[in-house]
Amino acid sequence: MPGISLIARQEIAMAGISPEEPSTIIQFTHTSNSQMYSILRRTAAKCSHISHVYSIGRSTEGRDLLVIEFTNNPGQHELLEPEIKLVGNMHGNEVLGRQLLIYLAQYLCSEYILGNHRIQSIINTTRIHILASMNPDGYEVAASEGHLLNGWTNGRTNAQNIDLNRNFPDLTTIYYRNRRSRHYRIDHIPIPDSYWSEKVAPETYAVMKWTRSLPFVQSASLHGGELVVTYPFDFSRHPLEERMFSPTPDERIFKQLARTYADAHATMSNNDTERCGAGFYRTRGILNGAQWYSFAGGMPDFNYLHTNCLEITVELGCDKFPSEVELYPEWKRNKEALLSFLESVHRGLKGKVTDPDGNGIKGATISVKGMRKDITTGEHILPCLFIVPCHAAVSWCISGISQTSGSVSPPQWTIKIPSSHRRGRLVMDGLTSNPTDALRGVSVAGAITLKSAVPK
């Protein structure tokens, strides 16, 4: 092991432009729970100007569910700054995602300090939350067996034997039941009372509370066992069909998000039919979840139907518990994908809904033509932020940067102002076609036309 990690360290060090230039040094080893907590805390302390750690709760056996956050003003939401989360190790025996997120945290901190412009741009414009292990109890079981002995399922569940990715409220069934009624809303579907009479794992509860408490717009849950990115719905639209294409009304948006990760990954989207993940080569490494296999109570469906957040599932590889030798190559395969995914959160349209005096209005809904799901302005934290994924009006977004020609028509918007306010207006603060532009702060304020404001 010392030999391997030394090689990894050397390779990282050599990756700098000149040999004299300092580089990030990461130990590419497996990380026990206590080592993980210590690395995350030390990283946050080293980068205290851009990072801090906080706990979202405890596991069944009392282990911390520790999140490390990166942004230029850690600990607070900033207006029009998108929030993104990365969750690893939901299945305790799928350890690669957990390791990659621990490396990512160290990489972000160190590269920021070293003056890496790309990393500085990402952190200065985004609020990133990383939960490296959602299931530290399950990890403990898997790690006691180790890479060679850990089977396909030992340590998958939490300590109560609950599969956390089946334990979220099943809002998808409610959606299927109601989708044909007129004016049925598909966003912010309430959690049914009956859910609470089932066994809710403390890990599920903590993540649910966390997901509701911050205005996340994008999320990735990292798993293992295959090499593919899947996206909602995970639950089949036909109860008897285990493998049925079951798109959300925002299929196009999800496909783009999935593509962002898969295309930036070293091998996920290539058409080599011998590789891990070859079963998905026809769709170049992305797939609707239910088309792969159907299950209810998953975290991505919950994110989509209960919040503004769009979550994808990343299956990182065929080996759920890779040997230590594989960790550095896996980091190299996934690093660009992780960074691209973080940057992609800026592809959306950002704006706020205000009253005529410029005060934010909470709970206003924004409907965009071409996007089925409404966006609700910043509940909980900030009363006015919203971010619409760009892909909703994709042609316009992409050409929006050069829309000075005037030949492109903007998307049609409707905002509904809550009855507590008499009037409101939509203020756009930025429009971008790609992350690079976003990070340069391109602004096309005023380009939006309001279809109608509906005062009550």
Ligand SMILES: [Zn+2]
């Ligand atoms: Zn999994």
